Amino acid sequence: MAKPKKTPRPKAQTPKGFRDYFGTDVTDRAEMLQKIAGVYHRYGFDALESSAVETVEALGKFLPDVDRPNEGVFAWQEEDGDWLALRYDMTAPLARVYAQHRNDLPNPYRRYTMGPVWRNEKPGPGRFRQFYQCDADTVGTASMAADAEICAMLSDTLEAVGIQRGDYVIRINNRKVLNGVMEVAGLAGDDKEAERGIVLRAIDKLDRLGPDGVRALLGEGRKDESGDYTKGAGLTDAHADVVMGFMDAQRATGSETVARLRELVDGSDIGTKGVDELEEIAALLDAAGYGPDRIIIDPSVVRGLGYYTGPVYEAELTFDVQNEKGQTVQFGSVAGGGRYDDLVKRFTGQEVPATGVSIGVDRLLAALRATNRIGTSEAGPVVVTVMDRDRMADYQAMVAELRSAGIRAEVYLGNPKNFGNQLKYADKRNAPIAIIEGGDENARGVVQIKDLILGAKIAETATHEEWKDRPSQFEVPRDQMLAKVKEILNG
Amino acid sequence: MAKPKKTPRPKAQTPKGFRDYFGTDVTDRAEMLQKIAGVYHRYGFDALESSAVETVEALGKFLPDVDRPNEGVFAWQEEDGDWLALRYDMTAPLARVYAQHRNDLPNPYRRYTMGPVWRNEKPGPGRFRQFYQCDADTVGTASMAADAEICAMLSDTLEAVGIQRGDYVIRINNRKVLNGVMEVAGLAGDDKEAERGIVLRAIDKLDRLGPDGVRALLGEGRKDESGDYTKGAGLTDAHADVVMGFMDAQRATGSETVARLRELVDGSDIGTKGVDELEEIAALLDAAGYGPDRIIIDPSVVRGLGYYTGPVYEAELTFDVQNEKGQTVQFGSVAGGGRYDDLVKRFTGQEVPATGVSIGVDRLLAALRATNRIGTSEAGPVVVTVMDRDRMADYQAMVAELRSAGIRAEVYLGNPKNFGNQLKYADKRNAPIAIIEGGDENARGVVQIKDLILGAKIAETATHEEWKDRPSQFEVPRDQMLAKVKEILNG
Numbered sequence: 009m010a011k012p013k014k015t016p017r018p019k020a021q022t023p024k025g026f027r028d029y030f031g032t033d034v035t036d037r038a039e040m041l042q043k044i045a046g047v048y049h050r051y052g053f054d055a056l057e058s059s060a061v062e063t064v065e066a067l068g069k070f071l072p073d074v075d076r077p078n079e080g081v082f083a084w085q086e087e088d089g090d091w092l093a094l095r096y097d098m099t100a101p102l103a104r105v106y107a108q109h110r111n112d113l114p115n116p117y118r119r120y121t122m123g124p125v126w127r128n129e130k131p132g133p134g135r136f137r138q139f140y141q142c143d144a145d146t147v148g149t150a151s152m153a154a155d156a157e158i159c160a161m162l163s164d165t166l167e168a169v170g171i172q173r174g175d176y177v178i179r180i181n182n183r184k185v186l187n188g189v190m191e192v193a194g195l196a197g198d199d200k201e202a203e204r205g206i207v208l209r210a211i212d213k214l215d216r217l218g219p220d221g222v223r224a225l226l227g228e229g230r231k232d233e234s235g236d237y238t239k240g241a242g243l244t245d246a247h248a249d250v251v252m253g254f255m256d257a258q259r260a261t262g263s264e265t266v267a268r269l270r271e272l273v274d275g276s277d278i279g280t281k282g283v284d285e286l287e288e289i290a291a292l293l294d295a296a297g298y299g300p301d302r303i304i305i306d307p308s309v310v311r312g313l314g315y316y317t318g319p320v321y322e323a324e325l326t327f328d329v330q331n332e333k334g335q336t337v338q339f340g341s342v343a344g345g346g347r348y349d350d351l352v353k354r355f356t357g358q359e360v361p362a363t364g365v366s367i368g369v370d371r372l373l374a375a376l377r378a379t380n381r382i383g384t385s386e387a388g389p390v391v392v393t394v395m396d397r398d399r400m401a402d403y404q405a406m407v408a409e410l411r412s413a414g415i416r417a418e419v420y421l422g423n424p425k426n427f428g429n430q431l432k433y434a435d436k437r438n439a440p441i442a443i444i445e446g447g448d449e450n451a452r453g454v455v456q457i458k459d460l461i462l463g464a465k466i467a468e469t470a471t472h473e474e475w476k477d478r479p480s481q482f483e484v485p486r487d488q489m490l491a492k493v494k495e496i497l498n499g
Numbered sequence: 500m501a502k503p504k505k506t507p508r509p510k511a512q513t514p515k516g517f518r519d520y521f522g523t524d525v526t527d528r529a530e531m532l533q534k535i536a537g538v539y540h541r542y543g544f545d546a547l548e549s550s551a552v553e554t555v556e557a558l559g560k561f562l563p564d565v566d567r568p569n570e571g572v573f574a575w576q577e578e579d580g581d582w583l584a585l586r587y588d589m590t591a592p593l594a595r596v597y598a599q600h601r602n603d604l605p606n607p608y609r610r611y612t613m614g615p616v617w618r619n620e621k622p623g624p625g626r627f628r629q630f631y632q633c634d635a636d637t638v639g640t641a642s643m644a645a646d647a648e649i650c651a652m653l654s655d656t657l658e659a660v661g662i663q664r665g666d667y668v669i670r671i672n673n674r675k676v677l678n679g680v681m682e683v684a685g686l687a688g689d690d691k692e693a694e695r696g697i698v699l700r701a702i703d704k705l706d707r708l709g710p711d712g713v714r715a716l717l718g719e720g721r722k723d724e725s726g727d728y729t730k731g732a733g734l735t736d737a738h739a740d741v742v743m744g745f746m747d748a749q750r751a752t753g754s755e756t757v758a759r760l761r762e763l764v765d766g767s768d769i770g771t772k773g774v775d776e777l778e779e780i781a782a783l784l785d786a787a788g789y790g791p792d793r794i795i796i797d798p799s800v801v802r803g804l805g806y807y808t809g810p811v812y813e814a815e816l817t818f819d820v821q822n823e824k825g826q827t828v829q830f831g832s833v834a835g836g837g838r839y840d841d842l843v844k845r846f847t848g849q850e851v852p853a854t855g856v857s858i859g860v861d862r863l864l865a866a867l868r869a870t871n872r873i874g875t876s877e878a879g880p881v882v883v884t885v886m887d888r889d890r891m892a893d894y895q896a897m898v899a900e901l902r903s904a905g906i907r908a909e910v911y912l913g914n915p916k917n918f919g920n921q922l923k924y925a926d927k928r929n930a931p932i933a934i935i936e937g938g939d940e941n942a943r944g945v946v947q948i949k950d951l952i953l954g955a956k957i958a959e960t961a962t963h964e965e966w967k968d969r970p971s972q973f974e975v976p977r978d979q980m981l982a983k984v985k986e987i988l989n990g
Binding site for chain 2: 017018019020021022023026027028029030031032033034035038042045049050051052054055056057058059060061062063065066068082083084090092094104105107108109114115116118124126137138146148149151153154156157160164291292294295296297354355356357389400401402404405408411414415416417418419421422433436437
């Protein structure tokens, strides 16, 4: 007889580039986000959770291939013909929310939001297609006080989650200053866009290439070690000096840096406006007590260039960690943002100035873990073992008693036949204590309490003699179980 | 000259069936979920956050139309040909996670998870295509102790979030008992599937149709008020008596109900097995002190029928609320679940018994709000107004002082020209206090502190005389601002 045809089993796998988060991966992040939300709330920011799904139209036109509008995003077409997509950041949805609800929202509108975003990119090691962002933005004000406030809040936030002062720095720059430098260096105008791009990429590579490498890219071009040639921006020496001077413009104090920048952009209106803005932010932060130990003006910050229209800022962690290659490096950037005055205009036609910051949640969490600033091992439950399966109700009563006292506890629910498996389970659960009550104990009205942490410690370090002297298992009357468990847990 | 062609503006709208959550909609939910997670954690459940995106293959075959595999789910095809989809519940992903990671997970595995799920359904009033679920499941044990534990935990959870004992009841039934009743009523066998469906739908309608209506559906059929005829299951009177008796089987105590059910399924092995399971759960819950004031056996529970293989349970809130039509009704179901022993088997071929519950987060939150058990109005910030835009640094210093003391505060960041707009803004922000410091106050070293809540109260109720006697605006020296704000807020 032919067997009935089987459908093949589905593969038990996350899609490529996606992952699952277990235990403390979830709870540590939640704990950190709660602390961040606390600071944001104190600053007057209101929570917002926009829908994860947006129309492709609302998310915007970064979709170069019109036939296939899912470049970079996860998108699909509805039966009615609409294209929908998963949000790829929190800023595009904010612009949509503000435009949709602007009559009901306070103006200016301070909001924070936290949650996953999705990117349809090629996954790689440590690069995922779903990750968390945590943003705070102020919409509806052109005041530099909004930018200064967000930088101050970012500083408070980093300290609130456990990054110590001195272990981070927030760097501020201004897009307009950069534009002014370009202007002075002869790169104004639409026909110079390619050259401006080369200059921006060169500035961004200062860390890696050093001043000589950057200088080469500003001029004729540069051949790297592998022999590959990168075309340069073709600046004259004098113009290249302006750009090099810009990267080197940081001085000991904010006001000295501002003065130096003012010299560099002399003659450029937009550049001068940018310097004025930086000066205003610096004055506000100084007055609020956020000195250069926390926030500095740093002309080398060149982030999100296509996007921002004024101040840009980023937070870097300055302590050392080992990278994958075992090299000692600074931890680096964990948050960044800036002013974007044009996003809401897409919807309403009216200019609505806005500024905001996005924290890279996974990076910041990794930093806290790398420096032991957040608990990395879950407190396991007390495990009540099952010696006699007919007495499950008694074991349940034990865990109920422990739970009522606020103690994490569970009864073993697997097959109780093999007691060794129960202790292995307790081990896997990272249980601090196992409780054992067999027929004999029950008859005598006692329970055995095994201190598993002490037991493991003794097993690791003690001689046989010490082992005997320092028992890690205690017999107590049943009605003293809770007290003894508390005693062990409080160590 | 022709104007450059404009691209049309995108519509600022959430896709149909999606919504945004603002302020307390977000924070109240987060607060409730945190309390729930606390109970789950104490019970030994570990957090899990699986990816929001799954392969269609892993989510399973509810996709009747092979050409269009996105029936009921949001799905799209990747360039490599794979179909991906947003999860529509938390159970299918759990089965995938368990199958994928089973060698690393404790066995049994207790896990909880909370987050959004997506359904590609026709949106309607109050029906959204993205909503929250909060689930707890135990995978890898056939023990009824797991089911009993989840019911006890559900009870503790409801009380932890603020539902008082007596305002809810958890009802337990068993799929096998229902199957046994079908068997005794002559509806065993594959050829009776249609009749079994009619009986199940009839049982589910007892509330609405009453016993006579259900009885008609068990026999020949029933004509409703509009004249529409619904075909019946064609049971004999004796067989219909069995089903009616089943619905009426609830007795004053669990053991009496169990005894009655045992009579009804006499002769059916599966039915007797189901009664045994119910009895075991009831005994465990009794021993743990969860009496009929919290958890009862109720044969009328018939949820999720295609899915569950043993115990099923649901939590109902029993207090009255007004429905949309102004009628007084019981609030109804907020959580449900049961045992599903076949889901992991899809992946591994091995049977992996599991049981779990899902809380309808939005329903439970609505219940807490309907009964004022969770704060519905956000504590607004203290608003520092801007009388002189050149003195922004001073105003920022004021909010910094308040924030350092843990007080929610913000400076007005809009155009300060119109002072009335600033007070309107404070009103919109639900601000308890506004602080005013103009040039005159500054010269005299004082600030004006407006108690907006008292002001509103006086304006509502007081005569003009009282108004004069009970000022809601206070002038204090600048260095006493913080103390006065604290006094008012604690007032």
